[in-house]
Amino acid sequence: MPNPSKKAAVLGYPVSHSRSPRLHGYWLKHYGIDGSYEAIETPPEKLSETLKSLAQQGFAGCNLTLPHKEEGLKLVDQADAASRVIGAVNTIVMKNGALLGSNTDAYGFMENLRQNGGAFSRERALVLGAGGAARAIVYALLEEGFESIAITNRTAGRADALAEHFADNRLETVAWEKREKALQGVSLLVNTTSLGLHGQPPLELSLNGLPREALVTDIVYSPLQTPLLQAALEKGHRTVDGLGMLLYQAVPGFEAWFGKRPQVTLQLREAVLA
């Protein structure tokens, strides 16, 4: 008997603008794999039963997106180290009815920099923002061995809470009003806020104090060239856009569900953007 077609999905609320179906759909077609990946709109109160139902239907697994990542951690049977420390699950593998959770956002973030950032120093990072995305990124920077990491956020209490969460003496917080001064000595600048996203105000930040060798990256990828990245390019910095994080975070899930480690290519980028 031929193997049954493998199924995966992304659960979100809303989910219609998720790019994951296009991303996984591209790989399924490209590698000629008999499988499917669909978007399933899942209100928060339905998350638990939807996960159980997918496991019963023989799904290989799923992604969780907003607003399910934190709740997902509570619902899985096993969680990997990254998801436990970050406090959020974005990838679930379903095996014999059990839900195995992981977080691949930190991996996606760092792999994007490794592949597209050239050689950059792990001396000092400045992270703008303190939401869910910042959590995964701070985890990635700590794991990557950054010597010091500063977090700055409009709401100071959230930056403090994030630093306290990791309880690592390489972390410090900086007042939002002092963010330009904090650019001194920074080798990696990361925007994790929604500023610069289509329809949102741009990030207000003069890059004059940022060392020329610093790499600048943004998790916003719509537009690809955010005002921050544009300003950084004009000042001669190397920049990495945020689309790569989305593409690389999808690699471990696809491999686990469909049995093939997929490549992130220019054609994939174009297919996801189209």
Ligand code: ATR
């Ligand atoms: P996510 O989980 O996707 O990171 P989030 O938790 O809503 O989303 O975080 C959004 C980030 O963008 C926060 O750091 C937020 O700052 P606050 O904690 O002060 O809300 C930041 N942000 C959003 N709009 C902003 C604005 N107009 N000025 C400064 N920061 C802003």
